[in-house]
Amino acid sequence: MVRERKGCLVPPRKPDATILDVARTAGVSAATVSRVLNGSGPVSPSARGRVEEAVERLRYMPNASAKSLRHLKTSTLAVIVSDILVSYYAEIVKGIENTAGALRYKILICDAQNQREKEADYMTLAMDRTVDGIILIAPMLGDAELAAYADRGYALGLIGRRIDHPAIPCVYTDNVGAATEAVAHLIGQGHEQIAFLSGFADATDSYERLEGYMKALRQASLPFRPELIDSGGFSESGGYEAFLRLRERSQSFTAVFAANDEMALGIYRACAELGIPIPAGMAVVGVDNNRVGKYVAPALSTIDPPKHAMGALLAEKLIDQLGEGRHAATRCFEVSSRLLVRGSSASGLT
Numbered sequence: 001m002v003r004e005r006k007g008c009l010v011p012p013r014k015p016d017a018t019i020l021d022v023a024r025t026a027g028v029s030a031a032t033v034s035r036v037l038n039g040s041g042p043v044s045p046s047a048r049g050r051v052e053e054a055v056e057r058l059r060y061m062p063n064a065s066a067k068s069l070r071h072l073k074t075s076t077l078a079v080i081v082s083d084i085l086v087s088y089y090a091e092i093v094k095g096i097e098n099t100a101g102a103l104r105y106k107i108l109i110c111d112a113q114n115q116r117e118k119e120a121d122y123m124t125l126a127m128d129r130t131v132d133g134i135i136l137i138a139p140m141l142g143d144a145e146l147a148a149y150a151d152r153g154y155a156l157g158l159i160g161r162r163i164d165h166p167a168i169p170c171v172y173t174d175n176v177g178a179a180t181e182a183v184a185h186l187i188g189q190g191h192e193q194i195a196f197l198s199g200f201a202d203a204t205d206s207y208e209r210l211e212g213y214m215k216a217l218r219q220a221s222l223p224f225r226p227e228l229i230d231s232g233g234f235s236e237s238g239g240y241e242a243f244l245r246l247r248e249r250s251q252s253f254t255a256v257f258a259a260n261d262e263m264a265l266g267i268y269r270a271c272a273e274l275g276i277p278i279p280a281g282m283a284v285v286g287v288d289n290n291r292v293g294k295y296v297a298p299a300l301s302t303i304d305p306p307k308h309a310m311g312a313l314l315a316e317k318l319i320d321q322l323g324e325g326r327h328a329a330t331r332c333f334e335v336s337s338r339l340l341v342r343g344s345s346a347s348g349l350t
Helices: 019-026 030-038 045-058 064-071 088-102 116-122 143-151 175-188 204-219 236-249 261-274 307-324
Strands: 003-005 008-010 076-081 106-111 133-137 155-159 170-173 194-198 229-231 255-258 283-287 301-304 332-335 338-340
Touching (some): 019 030, 076 088, 076 116, 088 133, 088 307, 170 175, 175 194, 175 204, 175 255, 194 204, 194 261, 236 255, 236 261, 255 261, 261 283, 307 332
Parallel strands (some): 076 106, 170 332, 194 255
């Protein structure tokens, strides 16, 4: 159907075309579309041509209110988490929410679903000035990618990772030290064959906790056995499957250090099915102090990071940076975790 205007037939413009429509039509990410429209970053000639063609075909018009926000404040922060189903993020987000609310800021929670591309797409919220700043919790994007956003003037803050950039505040824990302490605890309980379950291969938490695991073995003069390493993808089902794979390769190990509590709970399920008692037949230590870990039997030993405090501190620093228009002298903060020894790794405890 067409509209008639002053004797001319005018094809109707799609009023609901969005940047995501353009991205899907062009076969690129929303971040790429934004870079083409704003001239804010490198884009291949092929991708640029497809975007421009999609914009013309859909008659896409950038949101006028969003453009006006380039010079206005929204008093809103976006918080990007890798997987909203992982309980680790809940207390961090609560800390962000409490501090942001006290400072009269709102937050938007964005679930990247463990996809780098989706995480990058959410960055358009800052590029279009829909939000004043973005907080990424354990981000999947690399340091160079994050630095590029900050270099273009977008306000970012990181939780769970350190980055050496003068405009990016960050709050993180000593993963290596905490993991070393956890594995040393298992060694102190008499275990010499200890398996390790990592998360994603490119995740900072994974390789730093692996480094701590290996450091504890070296300090105790124990050999490193690659066959005792597997990845559970930071999920309960992933931990379950990884533990079964480890048992197929070797049944000599008597303890497991899991890089998060979700995977540790998967170990509990596998042990129950295999008839392996915890801790007598298999000691288990996790990371994050998931609430559920206190209620399983036996209670799960875990590394407890100050999650609420991490969220609150980062929100305070990022909002202060936005309000003052300058960067604080101290922008990176390392917070301490503690090892909670419970029944899953020490006999006689519950």
